[in-house]
Amino acid sequence: MGAIRKPPRRQLPGPVQWMRENLFSSLFNSILTVVAIVLIYQTVVPFVGWAIVNAAWSGQGREACLPYADGACWPFIIERSGQIVYGFYEQAERWRVDVVFMLLGIGLAWLMMPRLPAKGAVGVVMLTVFPVAAFVLLVGGMGLPPVPVERWGGLMITLVVAVTGIVASLPLGILLALGRRSELPVVRGLSIAFIELWRGVPLITVLFMAANMLPLFMPDGMTINKLLSALIAVALFSSAYMAEVVRGGLQAVGKGQYEAAAALGLGYWRSMLFVILPQALRLCLPNIVGNFIGLMKDTSLVSIIGFLDLLGIIQSGNADADWATPNTAMTGYVFLGAVFWVICYSMSRYARALETKLQGGDAR
Template sequence: MTDLAMPAHKSVAFVRTTPAPRVPRPPLPGGPLHWVRTNLFPTPFNGLLTLLVVLLFVWTVPPLVRFLFIDAVWMGASRDACLPSVANPDPGACWAFVRTWFSFFIYGPYPMAERWRVDVFFALLAFGTAWLLWLDAPRRGLGAAFFFLVLPVVSFVLLSGFPAIGLPTVDTASWGGLLVTLVVASVGIVVSLPAGILLALGRRSTMPAVRLFSIGFIELVRGVPLITVLFMASVMLPLFVPPAWSPDKLLRALVGIAIFASAYMAEVVRAGLQSIPKGQYEAANALGLGYWRMLGLVVLPQALRVTIPNIVNNTIALFKDTTLVFFVGIFDFLRTIEIARVDPNWATPVTSTTGYAFAAIFYFVACHFMSRYATGIERRLAAGDRR
């Protein structure tokens, strides 16, 4: 032990008495190469899938871009401009056809002198939608009242006409194009959510009559395709009202769309209601809240928040399903393209392809913006759950 003893004139310190020199932190892995390795090639299987997707992209996108834009024909007065010629042996999309028929795609056979009324309707619809969907907008309560109460009445008077105030009557048979598509989609979307909530609550009700009616309605409507509902609404709805009150074809289609969408929305809302823990109901009862206040303040906000993806999915599906109304004789957006493409002045395969491509681009852009808005809402509502 004597040999291991430390000399008395020396000291051993295990704690640093001077600050350590500053050194920069080691660089974190980053850069484009690291992102590619982490996200695209983390495993051999994922790398193989990435290569397959890239090959599919290279195989499909350049020819599509070439057809739609590079080799496309933008100007012309007839189909001759879109046919192969010496100057253009392999023409692409015939956008001259879309330019010529564009107003017909928007308004349909709506009278030319009265189309300003459709433009005003589009402006009011855009204003009401923006006011309602902008979460930080001032007086959103007034925005909801405008969208659900004022806008339907004003739109009906504006589009149908009211001779007492100088607006000539325009029969719904003269409506068409994008106008009909937006009218049908708006009515279906606006009606389906509140009706679906009531049906979902009725299906969970303790009153046998209400529960059986809700279950029968939902299962019956969900058991048949939309085209069947539209045909039934067009044929059978006039049988339940006096002949003097018999609705026109567009109103029958609106009723069929609303019925169909409400049944599917009811199941979406019911799924959200079932996800709410029983403790939420017990806590609301302990606070002395009545049934409707409990639903409005505690249960439904949480249930609808959970089912936002499903609600948006139903909304997008309904927006695309509006194209089926042309089977019951209504000139929607897709139907106007069908009519235009058989015009003798433009009847060529390339004009048909271009018309369908134009419709596809329109529906894709509209559905994409719906999806992105819903994603933003989900991200905002989930901000309070982050740990």
């Protein structure tokens, strides 16, 4: 032990020392610190007061919240929690949504936990069996009574749209990105046309076209499910964005890698699958997750075409005269913001962990 000479310790790292070094190292920094503390005090304290201390926590209807003029109206959220999660899905059938949520949760957890085995098999099940099972459970069929999509809503529809978009956009996006870099002119041309077409129109227009304009061009009597057309629209839209993200990754992989793969005698698909794509996807992982998070938040646009998603269901609830108080709307929006933040932040944390894990390869 004594053989190794430690560098001398400068000083005891007490809290005062830490503050002096980090918060008050110069006059300018001291001023910034004071200003920041004042700002935090002036925003956080009233917010905590509004959201917790002065808030109504129990009771029924607007009478429960009216006495708390300067506080949140949580009974509104509590009373509507079922609707916020399931929309108007029949009470007796809600277990089906729970099962889908649970399957999704277990599948994702399995894929994310580093220690669990058989990731490939679980991934395949999640991409093939799970969507079918989820479809049957949510829509009905095979002995389950049908639930029309008009009754879907809330978090459930938000997740259905987001998960479909996320799951469909990555493989489609990869194919489109490869297509755009292809040497075959027809494939390249079609890919470019597809990507630029979908990137050139706003999502709100796409949804509007899918839900309201498409039926006008259909023959009489033929109807297409509005949710299905919206899901397809979201998937195609996000895959165009994903394609460009993946293309960025492909371009960042050095030319030497392509040549090395070719020198090994690997064909196009093998070299892409085993050499290029793993590197490219790792490089653009932050952007991919950024896209996913953006998509998650864009899902609230489906309220334009008549689906009461998370945002829509809270806005609808605000119109209930039995809950009309000065704070109902604000409470709903704060809650909504928190739910979105939790979901998006979890995605971003997982992506960070994944990046760190994948960077292990570079450290060698």
